[in-house]
Amino acid sequence: MTHKDALLLLNDHIDGVLSPDHEDELHDHLATCPSCRAELDQLRALVTAAADLPEDIQPERDLWTGIEQMLEGHPRRMPASPRRSKAWFVVGGIGLAAAIILVTLGMSGILFREQVEIIPDNYANTASHYIEMMEAECRQGEVALHAAIDNSNESVTLVRMRDDIQIIDQALEESISAWRANPHNRRLARLVMTSYRFKVDLLNKAARVASNT
Amino acid sequence: MNEPVNPEGRADSASGRITGELDLISASLQGDRRAFETLYTRHIGRVFALCLRMTGDKRRAESLTQDAFIRAWSKLATFQGRGEFGAWLRRLAVNVVIEDARRRKRERGAEIIPFVDQGLPTRGSETQLHEERIDLERAIADLPRGARHAFVLHDVTGLRHHEIGRLTGLATGTIKAQLHRARKLLRENLNRKGGSRDDT
Known part of the structure; x- marks a missing residue:
């Protein structure tokens, strides 16, 4: 040597x-x-x-008050999402905004409407089955994306797409939690499936972008 | 400073006050902000230290620490309880810092941090902090972003290469290269500081 x-x-x-x-x-x-x-x-x-550096450093000013105010005004919500550039919509295509609007409008319309579309048990089970399949499809998409990223340089486009996937995840979380609370609500089931479809499409596009960089 | 953690997650039977970490998480999930504040009090020091070292900027670290706790509140339901809550929280904080760094890079181009007044320890507080440690903290803050993240996450926080790779979305080889670069730059920086101190 x-x-x-x-x-x-x-x-x-x-x-x-x-x-x-x-x-x-x-x-x-x-x-x-x-x-x-x-x-x-x-x-x-x-x-x-x-x-040996200390693991603990206390901030000089109180941070809790600001945090609590955010929790107060927006229970269980995320801070503002990063500003999107025009380029993302061209690349992403499927529209993160659409996903968020879908979830926001969908939830307010569905959850607070007096008459909801109720589906019988067998349909609820079918919806549940489809949602599980889409969940699995998402996991496969994530694995493919990580594999592609490992073999590529992370481009600005890819970074944006990954940020957007995280935001769709948050939208998904909201819709899944609403659907689990109302598993017989047909509209909520559709909302979850559509959100998953958004995610799968974006994951596939991101994997293609990663493979080409 | 921090309250003792009850790993079994029991309530304090004498006072009726919730003290166990799992109970605090569960209460927070029900919307109990006092329970979440207790979690905040227990973990703020470590989360802030991580954000401060990764950014090298006190104001930004404060803001990102707040973002991390707000995100923790929002995503608490995704904590499965399998690992340590503090580790989950710090991973979440790392994501917040990395996303912020990417966003800033997109919006402003290359990151430029003025080295002075970063809120890091300064000379004059030697009674509490050893001089070499102050030099090291400031040298870390002076590293380029990628090298700083790799060094803080690996050598200070103790994460492994593949764990950092998962968090940052970078290949393990890239992480190792950044880490080696960070160590080289730090040694050069510290040797210069050591030399100038010996001269005075």
């Missing part, structure tokens, strides 16, 4: 992710190289100092 090779392996050695073969080679090199030993000592001192 050359001196240059050894220097490259010191970080992995410190992190405990070096293969046993490389560990042996590095060990032999360190025994004969005072310069690498000094380098290793410095690296170790830095990593130890970092691990």
Whole structure:
């Protein structure tokens, strides 16, 4: 092992992710190289100092009041979503805004309407089955997206799409929770399925973008 | 400083006050803001420390810490109770910081942080904080964003490469490269500071 090779392996050695073969080679090199030993000592001192930094730092001002105000005004809601650029709508196509409007309008219309479309048990079970299938499809889409991202450079477009997927997730959470509370409500079941469809479409598009970067 | 955690999640039978973490989470899910405030009090120090070190900017860290707790309130139902709540909360805070960094990069281009007045410890408070630690905190704040995130998450917080990869959406190789770069830059920075201190 050359001196240059050894220097490259010191970080992995410190992190405990070096293969046993490389560990042996590095060990032999360190025994004969005072310069690498000094380098290793410095690296170790830095990593130890970092691990010894206090885990807890208290903010100088009270943050709870601001948090509580947000909870007060918007129970169980997220802070404002990031500003969208025009480019996203071109790329995303399916319309995050549509998903949010769908969920917001859908929930207010469905939950607070006196006469809701009630579906019998067998239809409720079918809806439940379809929703489970779409959930599984989403999971597959997520796995495909992560695999594509691992092999790509993250582009600005992809970053935006990932942000948008997270926002759709929040919309989904709301609609699923409403549907679980009213499993015989046909409109809510449709709302959940449509939200899932939005997510699957966006996941597929994001995976294609990641594969092309 | 922090209240002791009752891992079994029991209520304090003497006072009737909820003290267990799981009970606090459950009460928060029912909309009990006092229970959520107790969770906040227990975890604020660690969450703020993480946000401060990842951003190197006190004001932004305060704002992101607030965002993290608001998001925790909103997503509390997704906490499955399998792992430690504090770890779940810190992962959520990391996401908030990373999303903010991406958004700022999109809107303003490359991130520029003025090194002075970041709200990090300054000389003069040596009675409480050791000088080397202050130098290290400030050197971390001075790192480029990607390297700073990798160093804080790996060497300070103790996450593994693949865990950081999952949180940031970056490949493990990229995380390792950023981490090695951070260590190199930090050592250079600290050696310079050490040298200048020896000269005085």
